[in-house]
Amino acid sequence: MKVKNIPYYGASRIVRDISCDIRESDYIPAFIQGNEACVEAAIMANLGFYGGYPITPSSEIAEMFSRRLPQDGKVFIQMEDEIASIASCIGASIGGLKSMTATSGPGFSLMQENIGYAVMAEIPVVIVDVQRLGPSTGAASSPAQGDVMQARWGTHGDHPILVLAPGSVKESFEMTILAFNFAERLRTPVIILSDEVIGHMREKILIPPQEYVLIENRKQPTERPASYKPYSNDTDVPPMSVIGQGYRHHITGLLHDENGFPTSNKQEINRWYDRIYKKFDDNIKDLFMYDEYMVDDAEYLFISFGISSRMAIKAVDNARKEGIKAGAVKLLTLWPLDEEYIASVVAGKKLVVVPEMNRGQLVYDIQRISEGKVPVKHVGRTDGVMIDPNAILEAIK
Amino acid sequence: MKERTTPFIIDNLRGNKQFPTVWCPGCGNGVVLSSIVRAINKLGIDKNYVTLVSGIGCSGRLPAYVDVNTVHTTHGRALAYATGIKLAKPEMEVIVVMGDGDSLAIGGNHFIHTARRNIELTAIIINNRIYGMTGGQYSPATPTGSISTTSSYGNIDQPFDISKMAEVAGAGFVARSTVYHVAEVEKFIEKGIEKKGFSVIEVLSNCHTYYGRMNKIKGPVDLLNYFKDNTALNTTNIQGNEDKIQRGIFVDRDVRGFIEEYENVIVKARRQKKYSRT
Numbered sequence: 214m215k216v217k218n219i220p221y222y223g224a225s226r227i228v229r230d231i232s233c234d235i236r237e238s239d240y241i242p243a244f245i246q247g248n249e250a251c252v253e254a255a256i257m258a259n260l261g262f263y264g265g266y267p268i269t270p271s272s273e274i275a276e277m278f279s280r281r282l283p284q285d286g287k288v289f290i291q292m293e294d295e296i297a298s299i300a301s302c303i304g305a306s307i308g309g310l311k312s313m314t315a316t317s318g319p320g321f322s323l324m325q326e327n328i329g330y331a332v333m334a335e336i337p338v339v340i341v342d343v344q345r346l347g348p349s350t351g352a353a354s355s356p357a358q359g360d361v362m363q364a365r366w367g368t369h370g371d372h373p374i375l376v377l378a379p380g381s382v383k384e385s386f387e388m389t390i391l392a393f394n395f396a397e398r399l400r401t402p403v404i405i406l407s408d409e410v411i412g413h414m415r416e417k418i419l420i421p422p423q424e425y426v427l428i429e430n431r432k433q434p435t436e437r438p439a440s441y442k443p444y445s446n447d448t449d450v451p452p453m454s455v456i457g458q459g460y461r462h463h464i465t466g467l468l469h470d471e472n473g474f475p476t477s478n479k480q481e482i483n484r485w486y487d488r489i490y491k492k493f494d495d496n497i498k499d500l501f502m503y504d505e506y507m508v509d510d511a512e513y514l515f516i517s518f519g520i521s522s523r524m525a526i527k528a529v530d531n532a533r534k535e536g537i538k539a540g541a542v543k544l545l546t547l548w549p550l551d552e553e554y555i556a557s558v559v560a561g562k563k564l565v566v567v568p569e570m571n572r573g574q575l576v577y578d579i580q581r582i583s584e585g586k587v588p589v590k591h592v593g594r595t596d597g598v599m600i601d602p603n604a605i606l607e608a609i610k
Numbered sequence: 611m612k613e614r615t616t617p618f619i620i621d622n623l624r625g626n627k628q629f630p631t632v633w634c635p636g637c638g639n640g641v642v643l644s645s646i647v648r649a650i651n652k653l654g655i656d657k658n659y660v661t662l663v664s665g666i667g668c669s670g671r672l673p674a675y676v677d678v679n680t681v682h683t684t685h686g687r688a689l690a691y692a693t694g695i696k697l698a699k700p701e702m703e704v705i706v707v708m709g710d711g712d713s714l715a716i717g718g719n720h721f722i723h724t725a726r727r728n729i730e731l732t733a734i735i736i737n738n739r740i741y742g743m744t745g746g747q748y749s750p751a752t753p754t755g756s757i758s759t760t761s762s763y764g765n766i767d768q769p770f771d772i773s774k775m776a777e778v779a780g781a782g783f784v785a786r787s788t789v790y791h792v793a794e795v796e797k798f799i800e801k802g803i804e805k806k807g808f809s810v811i812e813v814l815s816n817c818h819t820y821y822g823r824m825n826k827i828k829g830p831v832d833l834l835n836y837f838k839d840n841t842a843l844n845t846t847n848i849q850g851n852e853d854k855i856q857r858g859i860f861v862d863r864d865v866r867g868f869i870e871e872y873e874n875v876i877v878k879a880r881r882q883k884k885y886s887r888t
Contacts (some may be wrong), residue, residue, distance in 0.1 A: 262698060281886075283879035288697045295724035299688035300683065304694025305661075307681060308702070312694070330684050377849070456679040457699055459658050464672050465682035474627065474674060 218452045227561045240419035247385040248273040249412035250342055251315065253420060254389035256281060258428055261310030262288045266320060270409040271343040274315040288565045299340065300328040307464060308335045309455035311393055315341035318351065319359055328402050328464045329368030332489070335453070337396035337431060339389070341421035343412040346597045355568055355597030356409035358519055361574035364404045365548045371486070371492040375500060376404045376548040378518040382416035390543065391589040394429040395500065399492050400450050402460070406547060406568070410520045412597065424441035434460065440473040446484045449492040493549050501551035504543040505558075509534065511540025513609045514562045516543040516555075517542070521600050528568075528605035541607065547575070555582045559589075568592040568600050622647045622657075624677045633672050636830030638789035638815030642736050643672050646705065647790065649799040650678070660703045665712040668742045668817075672707050686717030689724040692731050700730070700865075700869050703803060710737040710751035712768050718750070725779035728807040731867035734799060735772055735810065738817035746820030757824040772812045777861045780831040782807025784861035788814040788837035792856065798859065807867040814841070815857070 214486040245253070246432035255263075264341040265271075275291065288305065292298040293315050302312040316324065321342045331338050342364065346357040364376045377392055379385040385407060411517040434441045434452040444461045445451040454460035454560055463468075463473040468485060470476040493500065506526050508514065513532065514524035533541035542558055559565050559579070565587050567576035578592040583589050592608050595598055623629075633639050650660055662673035666685035672679035679702075683691040688706050696704045713721050714736050724731065740758055741747040748758035748765045751772065755764045776784045783805040785798040796811055802809030816822060816833035825834050842851035844858035 262694065264694060283872075283876045283884070284884055286876050289695065290693070292693075293719055296687060297693075297720055297723070300687040300690035301694035301697070304681075304683075304691035304696075305698040306694070307691075307748070308695045308698025310698045312698075325683055325685065456661055456695070457658055457702060461658060461677060461679050463680045463682065465674070466683065466684055474626075474851075603813065 214280055220251060237419070239425070242417060243420050244415055244417050245382060246317075246412070246413055246415050247379065247382045247407055248343065249277060250295060250385040250484060251389045251390060251405070251407070252277040252281065254386045255313055255339070255393070255425055256285070257423060258389050258390050259395070260287065260313055261313065262302060262303070262305035262312040264290050264298045264312070265314045265475060266292055266295045266298050266316065268295070268320045270345055271315040271341065271584075272315050272411050273412070273483045274341060287474075288452045294297075295323040296327065299338070300322040302338050303327060303336050304456060310338075311397070313339040313341070315343065316345050317345045317353075317361075318347075319349070319365065321360060325363070325367040327402075329372065330372060331402040332368065332374065333402040333466050333468075335465050335489070336402070336523075337400055338402045338462075339392045339405065340402060340431070341389075341397055341610060344408040346409075346595065352597055353549075354409060355521065356511075356570060356599070357597065358406075358408055358521060358570040358572070359595070360406060361547060361569070361571065364406050373401075373490050373495070374404065374548055376406055376546070377398070377502075378406045378541060378545060378547045379411055380519050380522045380545075381411065382414060383418045384407060384430045384545065385411060386418055386420070390426060390428070391502075394427070397429045398450065399430045399496070399556035400431065400453055401430050406430070406519065408520055409539050443473050444471045444485065445471060446471060446488050449488060449495055461566050497549060497551050500546055500549060502545040502556065503554070505542040506543065508542060508558065509538035511538050512563045513537065513539040514559060514565045515539065515541040515568060515605060516544065516559075516565060517568045518542065518547055518569065518575065521570055524535075524600045525568050525603045527602035531602055532609070537609065544575075548555045548581070552582050555579060559583050559587045560586050564609050565589045566592055566605055568605050570600060571595060618651075621714070622651060622677055623675055625842070629675075631675060631804075633668060633821045636816070636818060637871045638738065638813075638817075638830075639668055639672060640734060641789040642707070642734065642813050642815065643675060643797065645796040645799055646707070646734065648796050649803060650703075651802055652796075653803060655802050655803075658750070660705065661692075661695055661699075663688050663695065663704060663706045665708050665717060666743070667709040667712050667828040668738075669707050669736045670714060670743075678740065682814070686715070687720060688712070688718040689717065689733065691733065693724065693727075693729055696729060696731055696758045697872075698868070703730045703732075704730075705734065705803065707734050707736065707801060709742075710735060710772070711741045711749040714750040714772065722779040725776050725781040725808050725810070725869040726783050727865060728780050729864050731868075732799070732802045732805055732809045733811070734802075735812045736815045737812055738770060738815040738821060739769070740817050742804060742820055745854050746817075746824060751840055752821075756821070758822070767863055773810070773860050776785065776810040779864070780808070781810045781861060782863055782865050782867070783809035785810070786812040786814070787839055789816060790834045790837040797839040801859070805862070805864075806870070809867055
């Protein structure tokens with residue numbers, strides 16, 4: 214796999230720019246589940262607070278944190294429901310701790326309103342959604358990729374959101390570290406869209422030593438409290454104070470002015486909206502991560518994410534054996550999409566196929582960006598079984 | 611009087627916040643606001659170590675006026691946010707202000723579970739027995755038979771007894787007063803803050819704009835008089851007044867709080883072999 218955009222070495226694409234030689238022997242091999250990789254990474258990212266509610270197939274994350282966090286003097290709490298879980302995480306983040314919750318579809322639905330609060334009040338928080346099949350209770354231990362649009366548009370009102378999609382245990386580790394870094398850097402909620410296969414599958418990964426991993430922390434104000442504006446429009450991401458430091462400002466889910474007080478002034482509302490979109494637009498090249506596989510000479514392109522991207526890569530291999538020039542793009546960032554990149558990578562292709570374990574979600578945005586210049590087809594299934602690489606290959610024949 | 615009041619306001623309310631408040635003239639929320647400020651002041655707590663958290667509704671707007679750390683959260687979830695804040699900053703005095711609809715309907719589950727955990731928070735419930743901000747609909751605290759904009763024929767639901775519910779759910783401190791009894795409100799809030807564990811102070815308040823108007827107790831003064839005439843302090847004047855609404859401290863018990871217990875969890879966890887791959 215060719216990797217773009219981010220530094221890459223050995224087991225991790227989040228290796229710090231260090232002067233010493235990175236030795237592979239420094240890495241610790243582990244044979245773990247995707248859910249466990251999230252836990253390992255979050256602890257490495259200096260998670261201070263986990264608030265959650267049990268739900269299949271994400272419960273292992275809560276179980277492991279309940280054992281690990283108290284040993285480090287950190288907080289684990291099992292809340293009364295998913296609404297309280299995300300609310301407690303946002304509260305802890307206001308209190309200065311990196312915080313995280315994990316859930317699956319039904320709980321993710323319950324969290325949506327407060328994810329909107331984290332967007333509005335610009336509070337960093339990480340939410341893992343280990344996707345399962347179907348609306349409502351669905352099939353608790355069957356995989357699906359049906360929450361793509363919920364992750365994008367689940368909370369009400371216009372808002373930007375960052376959604377990362379690991380396709381392996383190794384990527385679960387990497388994406389979790391990155392989720393915390395982006396959340397802190399941009400003061401935003403970040404969603405990790407995992408699924409039942411990745412959550413429960415065991416794979417060997419190499420866990421990097423702490424000093425190889427770049428960990429980012431939120432920027433804190435340096436000015437005097439009197440001149441501090443928690444929602445200043447002078448910069449994309451204003452520094453975030455921690456309560457107790459003397460800044461004593463207001464935090465609200467209402468549209469607010471630069472000081473955090475409610476406003477109905479149209480100019481102030483527009484300036485706020487422009488800024489929260491700008492912090493994503495200005496950083497799109499950093500935020501948007503993807504891997505390409507045999508794309509350069511490809512006539513047929515498979516665009517996929519998560520577990521389905523592995524089927525897409527297998528389909529490319531099968532196609533190449535038959536002499537068909539196929540290639541694959543694995544999206545590691547689902548939202549925001551770098552539309553410029555998608556438009557350039559689909560350009561000139563005979564056919565673009567979007568394999569995803571749903572009835573069609575990501576495919577609509579790929580179609581929109583392709584503007585009808587390239588035919589775009591969907592391959593999916595919603596019966597809890599992974600997509601057969603041959604079904605992807607069939608689609609281009 | 612002026613000499614004493616003005617510096618007090620300057621010291622404790624936000625200068626950059628526009629007054630008058632968003633509330634209707636004569637609203638009981640002002641009494642609760644001033645009681646909270648006086649209680650904090652009296653206890654001498656550093657303003658940087660006080661966080662006022664609220665949910666949604668008329669009560670939700672209260673923190674914005676006070677010069678402490680303030681967080682105006684989502685409808686019903688104030689206690690869950692406050693739980694996170696308190697666990698992140700245990701040294702912080704976290705006071706949560708909610709209305710009756712906010713804390714008992716949409717936030718009812720969080721209320722009983724916060725009480726069950728007996729986490730070290732102080733909850734002040736301004737009970738005006740109606741949804742004021744949305745225009746006078748009946749709430750879980752609206753008395754049976756009362757008229758509201760969604761119970762034109764009289765409310766058929768039974769109201770919750772907030773204080774009893776807090777007691778059985780496990781709160782360490784439970785008290786009730788009314789906005790007529792200002793000194794009492796202040797005293798109860800002060801005791802609630804001082805008490806470790808979860809403290810609940812229910813303050814019956816007037817919404818003359820909706821509850822009063824629709825139920826023939828028209829002005830703020832009429833409602834204040836209603837509270838004067840229809841409540842009785844449980845310690846001194848309950849005899850012969852058993853049918854009145856009781857005021858007073860109902861629960862004041864020493865039960866270990868969540869944070870105190872969690873410190874034990876940390877001690878126990880550290881005695882175990884460290885779970886670590888690295």
